[in-house]
Amino acid sequence: MNNEYLNQIIRERRSIFPSQYNNKPVSAEFIKNLLENANWAPTHRLTEPWRFKVVRGETKDRLGSFLSDTYTDITPNDKFSPFKVKKIKDKCDASNVIIAICMQRDPKERVPEWEEIAATAMAVQNMWLTCTANEVGCYWSSPVLIKYAGEFFEFEEGERCLGFLYIGNYNKDEVISSKRNSIEEKVEWHD
Template identity: 40%
Template sequence: MSFPSEQVNKLIQSRRSTKPRYFNGEKIADEIVWQILENAGWAPTHGLTQPWRFKVFTDDGLEKLANFQADLYQKLTAEENFRLEKYNRLKTNILKSSHVVVICMERQKSEKIPRIEEIEAVACSVQNMALTATSYEICSFWGSGGVTYTQELKDFLNLGEKDLCLGYLYLGYSDNPATASRRDPIKNKVEWVDSVNSGQ
């Protein structure tokens, strides 16, 4: 099976992160979101553990998630550090999304596969989702700040003790999607070893 390599190259190099505050609130068809999730499930996974777990919030679910994270921010933040502007942003930005996929990792019960490899597998699944979204001209943003790594969020999501939340993938349309980006030349990041003396 062959694929047009130039189109694949263009898709990968066209992917951008557009922050949800730039979304316009337009709804993505659920069947497209299911296709995005389907492709997430084809990420590489050591031992076929398939550790990715996704909790999808949309419609009234977005308000539930927004209220939870804003209220948790207020609860966990000392009064002198509390910023009303951030609280309001946590309450409203998420509502501009069509769907928010909360990215979770379910830890293998036997723990045979190293934890880091399970995290890596989930990260690959997120890249699959972001690329699929790009192919549908849908914006995405993987956010992992704020309340992401708190025990309170794990409890809210009903995660197991050794499971992890790795952030949110915001999905939506935008009238002003991100288009510009840059990368350093890949040759600056690569050591090419092709003989016994290479790299010495």
Template identity: 40%
Template sequence: MADASEIVTRVIARRRSIKPSQFSDTPVSDEFVWKILESANWAPTHGMTEPWRFHVYAGESREQLGIRLSEIYNEITPPESRKPGKAEKLLTNARQSSHLIVIAMKRQESGKIPEIEEVEAVACAVQNLHLAATALGIGGYWSSGKAICSDQLRDWLGLGENDKVLGLFYVGYPAGDWPEGQRGPVTDKVTWND
């Protein structure tokens, strides 16, 4: 039997971004979504601020979120700058996903902890979430962009003025084989000092 370090290392190396267009029609159970959210909740956090906030959309609410994202994209993007099909893709991605998780940062009122550390804590929470999904055979994709990270979406969600939307995590089972990944050697990315 593999020891814990081998299991964790395998899950980390297996994690992939799997986009909604690659999802099957098989829904992910709410129970599994709660499991991955529980893993997210164990991320490191300076000052125990636990700034991560998640808004989960399942069932009919996915359509509502997709429609709102499409509307926001059209509201904030001048017509001459709009990418063909972008607004529609926001709605299609919502429809193709089993669940959508809006990733937000709740900014502490005192401001004692630097904002960048709060953002980093949320990123760690998302990594935990993604690793837990991978361990369960669930695909996921963290997406951002103007509409997703907009003040308009923040306000629609009822977040505070100093809070931020940091992205959207699409959840679904992959339709095909789990994708293979590649990384260059870690030695190319490390400066080691003795």
């Protein structure tokens, strides 16, 4: 791989939302490769804190119902939105695969928790770049509902959900743009 290609992939990485997905399936082989690439993220003391729960088929439908029902149960009447219930279900329905992004805390707590969260985020970045390189859409969402994920999934002691990675194919003809302020606004040079 040359530097220009790497630069291109990094700069073309975007959130592709479930509403943009089409019905073309994402292969199990691709998901396995995605997860293998995640496994090569940097990790202090080799704690490898990332954990993933791949949700497809009927389980994906059950997750959508669980999330929308949980939203309904925890939301006060004055803040309840039927639109939000529909949006939660639609995101799950439109996605071909949903991966619950989880972090397993090192039982010995050899590193600060933030380092394990950061390592998990770097694993997700590897997944995101893999999706970008293969023209597969993905979107990381961390709704308040993730704190209830333990009622749907079985977690190990010290494991928790950091969000959901929604994945699906999309129409590549759509122009997906993004903007960043200049890096010069964010850097101080100390020579």
